[in-house]
Amino acid sequence: MTFQPEADLSADEVQTAVDDAIESNDVVLFMKGNRLMPQCGYSQRAVNLISQYVEEFETVDALPALGEYRAALEEHSGWETIPQTFVDGEFVGGSDILAELDERGELEETLNA
Secondary structure, X not given: OOOOOOOOOOHHHHHHHHHHHHHHOOEEEEEOEEOOEEOOHHHHXXXXXXXXXXXXXXXXXXXXXXXXXXXXXXXHHOOOOOXXXXXXXXXXXXXXXXXXXXXXXXXXXXXXX
């Protein structure tokens, strides 16, 4: 994979995509790569944790416009790191937060709220 400094999408296109994904999906994971081929360990961890409890969830690959996705997501969550999970339009967290919720036995309830 070759690093592409130019984004494939404009900031406005990414903002619209982020807004739509958060609003129209019960569970959405913004990640590097996709569900079948995560491109970082944190994204892989998030997919594995969510997959334990939810069969159907949306994933959005942030790599084609990483800077734009970070900015758009920060508007919703206050975080610019990726991955980020949203449930019913609410920010839950990244892979570390998902793991903490799982350890406390709260992840399944959080994902299926």
